[in-house]
């Protein structure tokens with residue numbers, strides 16, 4: 412039972428022949444699509460939690476909208492007496508950094524283009540990215556305009572693929588639909604996921620597992636730990652703690668005496684232990700549905716379908732009111748003998764339209780309605796996403812896919 416341990420980020424192929432350090436060059440390309448973007452890790456298919464972070468977000472959105480700036484160092488920020496809010500990777504090569512005074516940045520990189528931030532635009536794109544995240548993962552905690560934790564959790568019954576592959580697809584989807592790149596960190600907990608996403612930027616996908624966590628974080632600076640800023644790191648450094656592994660041998664009581672109970676968390680973090688939950692919108696635990704019980708048992712597809720139609724209209728209305736769209740639905744049927752069957756399907760594209768919901772639900776119903784008597788039918792919208800990505804006009808007429 413070899414678990415898949417190698418993933419192609421471009422075609423999604425997974426296999427268990429993770430290339431070791433001695434692998435030949437041809438082994439480093441995907442056997443299916445020849446992409447070199449392979450990730451190998453023994454825990455690749457079992458890690459549940461990711462940190463997804465847009466690369467140089469504001470600058471990337473601006474470059475998307477102004478292709479003539481693609482190869483130019485770009486600073487987004489205030490010009491006169493302002494600071495750099497974000498700079499692109501080209502500007503970073505000149506030493507430009509976020510929070511640096513723009514005047515200083517222009518000394519380092521005089522030919523950089525400076526644009527004022529357009530927060531409304533970045534917020535709008537952020538909502539679109541979040542909607543795609545909610546399609547990919549059951550729980551999404553957005554921590555800022557351009558980063559979020561995604562928890563794939565152990566509870567998702569219909570998960571048929573490892574989170575790693577869903578994440579690879581998510582990053583390609585964000586590139587294609589929104590036009591910016593993201594970096595992904597996959598790990599057993601939030602702290603490690605965030606550190607991992609930082610290791611591969613830009614357009615990275617880095618994995619830190621349970622078994623290589625200490626090796627990965629040991630040499631890192633103390634500011635890599637949650638809650639440790641420059642001031643705290645300076646105080647710890649004065650006590651002889653320079654990198655994370657220095658804390659492994661620390662006397663916990665002594666640190667608690669100095670810094671209070673917080674030190675206990677600090678030591679746990681240094682040992683890669685982090686039990687903070689991903690506290691976000693649960694995309695799939697929220698559902699909107701409607702059902703009806705018949706006066707008498709119904710057997711025929713046409714009769715049950717006629718009952719289903721107004722339910723789909725109700726669901727569409729409620730979705731619209733909540734500003735949501737459904738990328739999936741569950742059909743519920745109760746037999747005359749009270750047995751309940753539920754059938755789930757995916758909708759090709761998130762929708763809040765009664766017609767589309769009804770067509771998808773009818774397709775499922777057609778399989779189940781085989782002449783047996785039914786007493787109840789219900790339909791529930793699932794896989795809910797924010798409504799603004801629903802129903803682009805050119806997708807209305809696409810066939811409904813499962």
Ligand SMILES: [Mg+2]
Nearest residue numbers: 464465466557
């Ligand atoms: Mg970012």
